[in-house]
Amino acid sequence: MSAEQNTLFIQHFWKDANRTLEYYLKHMNGYEAAKKVFAGLTPDQVIDEVKKANIRGRGGAGFPMGMKWSFIPKNSEKPKYLVCNADESEPGTCKDRQIIRYTPHLLIEGLLIGSFAIGCRHAYVYIRGEYVREAELLKAAIDEARAAGYLGKNIFGSGFDLEITVHRGAGAYICGEETGLLNSLEGKRGEPRVKPPFPAVSGAFSCPTAVNNVESIANVPHIIRMGGEAFAGLGKIDKSGGTRLISLSGHVHKPGVYEMQAGSMTLRQIIDEFGGGMLNGRRLKAVIPGGSSSPVLTAEEIDVVYDVEPLMKIGTMMGSAAIMVINEDTDMVKLLLRITKFYAHESCGQCTPCREGCHWMESILHKVLHGEAKPSDIDLLIDVAGNIGGKTLCALGDAAAMPVQSFLKKFRPEFEAYVKGQKRHA
Amino acid sequence: MEKQLSQKFYEAMKDLEPRYPNKKALILPALHQAQAECGWLPPEILAEVAAYIGVHEAQIREVASFYTMYNLKPVGKNHLRICTNVACCLRGADELMSYAERKLGIACGETTPDGMFTLSEEECLGACTTAPAMMANDDYVENLDINGLNDWIERAKNER
Numbered sequence: 294m295s296a297e298q299n300t301l302f303i304q305h306f307w308k309d310a311n312r313t314l315e316y317y318l319k320h321m322n323g324y325e326a327a328k329k330v331f332a333g334l335t336p337d338q339v340i341d342e343v344k345k346a347n348i349r350g351r352g353g354a355g356f357p358m359g360m361k362w363s364f365i366p367k368n369s370e371k372p373k374y375l376v377c378n379a380d381e382s383e384p385g386t387c388k389d390r391q392i393i394r395y396t397p398h399l400l401i402e403g404l405l406i407g408s409f410a411i412g413c414r415h416a417y418v419y420i421r422g423e424y425v426r427e428a429e430l431l432k433a434a435i436d437e438a439r440a441a442g443y444l445g446k447n448i449f450g451s452g453f454d455l456e457i458t459v460h461r462g463a464g465a466y467i468c469g470e471e472t473g474l475l476n477s478l479e480g481k482r483g484e485p486r487v488k489p490p491f492p493a494v495s496g497a498f499s500c501p502t503a504v505n506n507v508e509s510i511a512n513v514p515h516i517i518r519m520g521g522e523a524f525a526g527l528g529k530i531d532k533s534g535g536t537r538l539i540s541l542s543g544h545v546h547k548p549g550v551y552e553m554q555a556g557s558m559t560l561r562q563i564i565d566e567f568g569g570g571m572l573n574g575r576r577l578k579a580v581i582p583g584g585s586s587s588p589v590l591t592a593e594e595i596d597v598v599y600d601v602e603p604l605m606k607i608g609t610m611m612g613s614a615a616i617m618v619i620n621e622d623t624d625m626v627k628l629l630l631r632i633t634k635f636y637a638h639e640s641c642g643q644c645t646p647c648r649e650g651c652h653w654m655e656s657i658l659h660k661v662l663h664g665e666a667k668p669s670d671i672d673l674l675i676d677v678a679g680n681i682g683g684k685t686l687c688a689l690g691d692a693a694a695m696p697v698q699s700f701l702k703k704f705r706p707e708f709e710a711y712v713k714g715q716k717r718h719a
Numbered sequence: 720m721e722k723q724l725s726q727k728f729y730e731a732m733k734d735l736e737p738r739y740p741n742k743k744a745l746i747l748p749a750l751h752q753a754q755a756e757c758g759w760l761p762p763e764i765l766a767e768v769a770a771y772i773g774v775h776e777a778q779i780r781e782v783a784s785f786y787t788m789y790n791l792k793p794v795g796k797n798h799l800r801i802c803t804n805v806a807c808c809l810r811g812a813d814e815l816m817s818y819a820e821r822k823l824g825i826a827c828g829e830t831t832p833d834g835m836f837t838l839s840e841e842e843c844l845g846a847c848t849t850a851p852a853m854m855a856n857d858d859y860v861e862n863l864d865i866n867g868l869n870d871w872i873e874r875a876k877n878e879r
Contacts, residue, residue, distance in 0.1 A: 372740070384804045384843040415738070422751075422788045423844055425857040458738045463747055463786035466842065480746035480772075482785040498740045542806035542847040549848045585805050585843075615847065617805055631808055635842055641785075 345521025347534030352506030385615030530556025583612025586692030
């Protein structure tokens with residue numbers, strides 16, 4: 294139940310006054326974690342603490358964060374970079390925006406501790422271009438921190454220096470992919486890179502780089518302050534520590550950003566208890582559980598614990614914890630066309646399967662919806678999706694294929710009704 | 720070539736230069752700043768940005784054309800970008816788009832003849848829990864309905 298949730302973020306959200314340094318120092322143990330680090334922890338000790346915390350990356354892939362940091366080579370002569378991914382582009386996701394708006398200093402302190410851990414002297418926050426106001430708020434908070442001596446030269450008399458630069462994107466979903474983001478940061482088209490080399494070896498400006506999501510980095514002060522084990526203990530499921538911010542949207546009574554202890558609720562509980570149930574009492578038809586790329590679930594599949602592994606077991610994913618709830622009045626063909634159009638638009642064009650395949654899927658779905666498709670087109674759609682997934686440089690291809698495959702697996706009769714002329718687009 | 724970008728542009732860039740290991744990384748910030756000054760990015764501005772960065776004009780165009788927020792043709796004084804992605808569609812974005820088209824007398828992607836309004840479709844703004852949403856110039860308008868959209872357009876008209 295939400296009232297019993299032990300939360301780290303949400304109690305500080307929704308009030309503009311809470312974003313100040315003064316509030317952070319007074320009510321959120323502001324910069325205490327950084328002081329603890331500089332008072333005597335080594336970079337390795339910080340990374341160990343983050344490992345103990347069992348924190349999985351909050352951006353979508355769910356990769357263990359401590360592990361990511363440990364991949365940064367210790368003895369490299371090159372500068373090292375910590376880059377915060379604030380692109381927040383997976384449809385359905387809007388949690389990082391709230392962290393930046395209401396608790397920007399958590400992110401700044403997290404960047405400070407993370408930079409110390411990997412040996413970075415200049416961190417970048419790559420923020421999506423549309424977040425104009427959020428970028429301004431973040432810059433103001435950085436200035437505030439700098440004026441107070443929490444950034445800049447010789448922080449806390451430790452001899453450690455750090456600058457943070459906010460870098461705005463300019464409207465491209467693919468820049469949420471970490472190597473697309475790095476190219477964009479370098480002033481190029483946001484096209485994903487061939488891996489390896491991975492960013493830990495050759496990332497921003499060909500230097501060792503860790504790229505972490507906003508929520509991941511904003512959790513670091515919590516981890517250091519409470520200790521990795523205590524943070525891990527907030528999670529109610531193995532291998533997933535801390536809390537999760539959830540973006541709940543669509544046909545629920547109360548859409549919003551909510552926070553739960555990792556693994557402490559099922560998808561049904563989230564919809565009923567956070568979302569206040571279905572909007573206007575309509576019946577649930579489907580749930581997209583982790584951003585628009587995640588395979589869709591039917592109304593019968595939602596008694597699943599909402600975390601990385603339980604969702605993986607039933608063939609879908611938690612992604613960026615963006616839950617989109619869909620009621621019985623929704624036309625699944627039209628909805629899938631909408632999703633597919635997005636990926637077709639956002640394909641960067643480098644890999645042929647994705648560039649061509651996404652447009653093929655869009656075009657076939659368009660024909661289905663407008664009664665121009667043949668019965669064999671449904672299998673053609675499945676075939677095209679199968680020829681995109683896993684055959685591209687980055688995950689955008691999979692992101693486009695998974696909705697098509699899952700919608701057709703679970704809601705095929707709706708597509709057939711159009712093809713057979715039993716249903717017409719309104 | 721006579722410079723068209725202001726002193727302010729060059730000062731802002733000077734401030735940013737030490738923040739990056741090379742000048743090429745300033746391409747995105749420079750395009751943002753140039754667009755803030757000019758409203759859009761005509762070829763001569765792209766050329767001036769290229770000259771400042773020290774790369775060929777084609778390299779700037781290649782980057783600018785990749786990102787949807789850089790306007791390579793003029794936009795109206797008020798740029799309305801209505802999100803029509805999943806979460807917004809589930810909460811009525813299609814109706815909002817049709818209404819805006821009727822109200823402004825233009826199709827999505829067009830600008831009114833008086834140059835007051837450009838209407839665009841936007842891919843997910845990241846305001847899904849307050850859907851439907853639109854971006855009106857640099858600001859978000861969330862929990863949008865037909866009345867709210869109508870009010871916003873009327874207000875903008877009166878500020879002419």
